Amino acid sequence: MSEDNNLAITEEELDQARAEREGTETLLEGFEAGVETAQPGGAASATAISKKAFDLIVEFEVSSEQVYSRKYRSTIWPGGASGVTIGIGYDLGFATKTQLEADFGGVISPETIRVLHPALGLTGAAAQQAARDLSGAVDVPWTAAITVHCGKVIPRWVGLVERSLKNTHAIGPDRLGVLVSLTYNRGASFSRQGDRFTEMRAVKSHMASGKFGSIPNELRSMKRLWPTVPGLQKRREREAVLFESALN
Numbered sequence: 001m002s003e004d005n006n007l008a009i010t011e012e013e014l015d016q017a018r019a020e021r022e023g024t025e026t027l028l029e030g031f032e033a034g035v036e037t038a039q040p041g042g043a044a045s046a047t048a049i050s051k052k053a054f055d056l057i058v059e060f061e062v063s064s065e066q067v068y069s070r071k072y073r074s075t076i077w078p079g080g081a082s083g084v085t086i087g088i089g090y091d092l093g094f095a096t097k098t099q100l101e102a103d104f105g106g107v108i109s110p111e112t113i114r115v116l117h118p119a120l121g122l123t124g125a126a127a128q129q130a131a132r133d134l135s136g137a138v139d140v141p142w143t144a145a146i147t148v149h150c151g152k153v154i155p156r157w158v159g160l161v162e163r164s165l166k167n168t169h170a171i172g173p174d175r176l177g178v179l180v181s182l183t184y185n186r187g188a189s190f191s192r193q194g195d196r197f198t199e200m201r202a203v204k205s206h207m208a209s210g211k212f213g214s215i216p217n218e219l220r221s222m223k224r225l226w227p228t229v230p231g232l233q234k235r236r237e238r239e240a241v242l243f244e245s246a247l248n
Contacts (some may be wrong), residue, residue: 001052006236007241014063018089019079019233040188045162049167052242053177054154057184058146060235061089063064067144075119076077077131078121079137084119084131086138087145089184092116093123105154106122107144116163157184165207174246175212178239179203182219185235199209213247216240 009017062068068088076085083093092100097120105115115137119130157180162168164183168176182203189197190204199218206214219240226232 009060009231009234011063011065011182011230013231013234014067016229016234017060020229020232034103038154042156042161043159044152044153045159047158047162047176047236048171048173049180052108053155053181054150056177056235056238056242057154057181058088058149059232060181060185060231060238062145068142068145073140073142075116075131075134075137077128081123083121083127084116084244085124086116086140088149088153090138090145090148093127094120095120103148104140104144107147108140111232112139115244143194154180160188164190165204167207167210167212170210171207171212172246173205175243178215178219178243178246179207181235181239185232216247217245219243 036186062072072087077083078089081093083095084089085091087104090103090195095103097117100116100120102112115134119127119134122130158176161176161179161183165179168179170178186200190200192200199222202218203215206212206218217240219236223233224237
């Protein structure tokens with residue numbers, strides 16, 4: 001959990017935040033398809049983000065190892081347009097059979113992977129039912145979930161951020177990790193039009209012009225989008241604080 005208890009996410013806030021998806025239509029740009037946990041297309045990056053940033057992403061997806069082991073180590077359905085989800089927000093509704101096997105092969109049993117095949121591509125109500133049906137047959141321990149998230153999932157998101165924004169090489173692992181957290185949560189929507197994406201477009205502009213110090217203000221401004229979702233407000237504030245600490 002965060003050292004700042006005022007900004008640590010509670011279980012209730014986490015459940016609410018997980019159900020608040022941007023929607024498939026906002027996240028198509030830059031990767032194959034999906035909601036916030038869709039697996040992006042394109043090559044993974046060898047660039048590492050910081051442990052602080054990685055831990056922030058994990059906390060705002062599953063809270064902690066203890067909470068994960070109690071609530072998330074089998075199949076769940078976060079709601080909305082999501083698919084059956086395993087591990088640290090790994091959405092099977094927007095993953096392929098090849099990708100699933102490459103990511104989880106060797107960390108969970110081949111039989112468990114086979115059991116999950118029918119869930120691939122399911123979203124919405126169909127995924128909700130599948131998550132219930134599969135829950136007794138699927139177990140993804142914490143160590144397996146973290147291994148896949150760190151070694152497979154996050155490198156793809158880093159690659160997506162690097163392809164979406166300029167000057168990522170110049171900001172360091174903390175600030176790059178913040179942008180990965182933002183993108184993981186909102187998609188690579190840095191060029192989308194409309195008021196909802198005003199700050200995302202501004203982040204892209206600040207990155208291109210090297211005005212990195214302006215980005216925390218954009219992160220905080222985004223809190224206007226979720227006036228009744230404290231989990232997402234806390235996530236944006238924590239991202240802003242980490243970005244600022246790296247600037248200093």
